[in-house]
Structure formats: C-alpha cells, structure tokens
Amino acid sequence: MADSRAxxxxxxxxxxxxxxxxxxxxxxxxxxxxxxxWIVLTCVYWSMTFxxxxxxxxxxIVGLTLDVAHGTLLGQHALAISAVTYFTVxxxxxxxxxxxxxxxxxxxxxxxxxxxxxxxxxxxxxxxxPMIVYWGPVVTGAIIWPIVSGLLGSLRRKMRC
Numbered sequence: 586m587a588d589s590r591a592x593x594x595x596x597x598x599x600x601x602x603x604x605x606x607x608x609x610x611x612x613x614x615x616x617x618x619x620x621x622x623w624i625v626l627t628c629v630y631w632s633m634t635f636x637x638x639x640x641x642x643x644x645x646i647v648g649l650t651l652d653v654a655h656g657t658l659l660g661q662h663a664l665a666i667s668a669v670t671y672f673t674v675x676x677x678x679x680x681x682x683x684x685x686x687x688x689x690x691x692x693x694x695x696x697x698x699x700x701x702x703x704x705x706x707x708x709x710x711x712x713x714x715p716m717i718v719y720w721g722p723v724v725t726g727a728i729i730w731p732i733v734s735g736l737l738g739s740l741r742r743k744m745r746c
Contacts, residue, residue, distance in 0.1 A: 604623035621726040633673050
C-alpha cells in the first residue's frame with residue numbers, strides 16, 4: 586500500500602520540483618519579466634486532474650516552498666496558489682470539458698487572479714514593483730499552457746497514475 590501511494594505521488598513531486606527549479610533558475614534580464622509561473626501552471630494541472638489528491642493543502646505547501654525559495658513574504662505565494670487551486674478544484678469537471686482555446690482563456694484568468702493577489706499583498710506590505718513584473722507572466726503562462734498540460738499528461742501516463 587505504501588509503495589502504491591509513493592508511486593501515485595511521484596509525478597507530482599517530480600513535476601513540482603522541476604517547476605520550482607525553472608522558477609528560481611537565473612534568466613536573462615530581458616526575459617525575467619516574462620518568465621511563466623511554472624509552479625502555478627503545475628498546480629492547476631494536478632488539481633484539475635486529481636482534485637481529491639492535490640487540492641488546497643498541497644497548494645499551500647508548494648506556495649510556502651516558493652515563498653522560502655524566493656525570500657518573499659511568508660504565505661504570499663501560498664495564499665495566491667491556494668486561491669487558484671480552490672477555483673480549479675471547484676470547477677474541475679467543467680474545466681476538463683473545455684476546448685484548448687477556452688481552457689487557455691480560463692488559465693489566463695487564473696493567472697490574473699494569482700498575480701492580483703501578489704500585487705495586492707505587495708501593496709499592503711509597501712513593496713513597489715513595475716507592472717510588467719506582474720502581468721508579463723500572465724500572457725506567457727496562458728500561451729504555454731497547452732505545452733505544459735501535454736508534458737504533464739505524458740508524464741502522468743508514463744508513470745501510470
């Protein structure tokens with residue numbers, strides 16, 4: 586039973602670790618403002634695919650890990666990712682039926698919600714950042730959603746969970 590449970594969580598751990606590495610990896614200055622929110626896209630995929638296993642608690646832990654990795658306000662990313670995951674889990678049956686363009690638009694909306702929560706918490710804390718830092722990743726994340734979804738789907742099928 587324990588081996589089955591460990592095998593079930595392996596794709597989530599692998600993909601979240603890779604997403605975290607892609608998030609903290611140094612990038613050229615011109616691309617930094619458009620870096621996709623890899624962690625959010627990964628959490629959206631897994632909470633849409635397995636809403637009972639990867640829900641708000643998992644998102645909170647991933648968000649706290651991202652807060653520690655970035656050195657930001659503790660709980661900032663955790664709150665934002667948990668809000669997006671709640672939306673995904675709540676409407677996962679509907680989201681699964683959407684065609685790719687409509688799902689891209691929905692992911693765009695989820696990324697806007699994520700960035701707005703970050704913008705709001707930074708504003709409350711008195712942290713000032715240029716607007717492109719918040720809204721650049723929204724566009725790139727929505728554009729690459731079909732690729733991320735396809736890669737995570739193939740990982741899930743390869744790991745047979």
